[in-house]
Amino acid sequence: MDLTLLYRGPLASCDYDCPYCPFAKRRDTTAQLRADRAALERFTDWARSRTEDRLSLLFTPWGEGLVRSWYRRALVDLSHQPHVDRVAIQTNLSCRTDWLAEADPATLALWCTYHPGQTPYERFLAKVRDLADRGVRHSVGIVGLPDNLEHARRLRADLPAHVYLWVNAADGHTYTDAEADTWTALDPLFPYSRRPHRSAGLPCRTGESVLSVDGDGTVRRCHFVRTELGNLYDGSYRTALAPRTCPLATCDCHIGYVHLETLPLYDVFAGGILERVPAAAPLPPLSVGPLVSGADWTIGR
Numbered sequence: 001m002d003l004t005l006l007y008r009g010p011l012a013s014c015d016y017d018c019p020y021c022p023f024a025k026r027r028d029t030t031a032q033l034r035a036d037r038a039a040l041e042r043f044t045d046w047a048r049s050r051t052e053d054r055l056s057l058l059f060t061p062w063g064e065g066l067v068r069s070w071y072r073r074a075l076v077d078l079s080h081q082p083h084v085d086r087v088a089i090q091t092n093l094s095c096r097t098d099w100l101a102e103a104d105p106a107t108l109a110l111w112c113t114y115h116p117g118q119t120p121y122e123r124f125l126a127k128v129r130d131l132a133d134r135g136v137r138h139s140v141g142i143v144g145l146p147d148n149l150e151h152a153r154r155l156r157a158d159l160p161a162h163v164y165l166w167v168n169a170a171d172g173h174t175y176t177d178a179e180a181d182t183w184t185a186l187d188p189l190f191p192y193s194r195r196p197h198r199s200a201g202l203p204c205r206t207g208e209s210v211l212s213v214d215g216d217g218t219v220r221r222c223h224f225v226r227t228e229l230g231n232l233y234d235g236s237y238r239t240a241l242a243p244r245t246c247p248l249a250t251c252d253c254h255i256g257y258v259h260l261e262t263l264p265l266y267d268v269f270a271g272g273i274l275e276r277v278p279a280a281a282p283l284p285p286l287s288v289g290p291l292v293s294g295a296d297w298t299i300g301r
Contacts, residue, residue, distance in 0.1 A: 002209060004056040004274070006223060006255060007043055009215035011036040014063040015094055016118040026063065037070045039215030044074045046232060051083050058274040059089040060223070060255060066095035079108040088274040094119060097130045109137035109275035116151040125158055132160045139276040141166035144183050144190070145173070156186050164278055168254065169193040188282045189268070196252035203261040207244040210259050211237070224248060224256055
């Protein structure tokens with residue numbers, strides 16, 4: 001069985017203090033960190049043992065995982081498992097990068113976010129260039145806030161040409177067409193992020209081949225639908241796997257809507273779904289599909 005698992009344990013601490021993030025500069029207690037470590041090691045042991053399945057794994061911690069040694073060890077370990085096709089993590093890249101020398105770059109990948117004001121630009125860029133030198137697959141992105149525009153332009157100019165720069169629409173921010181065009185010039189796929197996608201009743205891969213797992217092993221179809229499908233560790237989730245339509249009105253997060261079957265993103269990101277790396281240099285879509293506002297938003301190539 002081919003399964004894609006999005007794992008999110010109890011870790012909720014981050015070393016950055018981004019003003020829009022509820023986990024900014026949050027500190028987990030020693031007990032909470034121990035619980036997160038135990039949960040991650042349990043998940044890693046499970047994934048290592050599932051040799052009869054083909055696994056793709058994405059860690060999506062609320063906080064920053066790579067500053068914790070157990071996340072780095074898990075990524076290295078799982079990258080060497082022959083039945084794991086991809087293991088990736090979302091990260092602010094504040095950690096050192098020398099540990100990547102122990103990982104298999106054919107399997108491990110990083111989804112990196114640049115947060116202006118939280119780290120010196122040159123320090124972040126040096127780490128990204130180190131990833132490229134090591135042959136580690138990665139994407140780099142930024143939140144599409146007005147104050148971040150010049151930072152994004154600088155990133156695009158300085159990043160290696162093959163590195164995809166993605167832009168996430170800022171929560172609660174409405175973009176004029178002119179503003180959207182400006183961001184689309186940097187990220188041709190920004191139209192997918194600009195507005196939430198209507199998803200109610202539409203087919204989605206989550207709940208069949210894509211699953212969300214928490215630190216206790218509770219399995220849900222995705223991070224945004226709270227209905228439980230069973231538990232990972234007793235195998236009860238497997239009888240619940242089936243094609244499903246989305247029960248929510250909209251989907252506005254990339255790790256959710258990328259799995260909608262009505263969008264072409266499995267073709268756009270073929271081979272790089274988890275780390276958000278397109279199969280080829282992306283072109284802006286002629287249409288992003290059904291949007292909350294009603295009619296499709298169409299832009300020229």
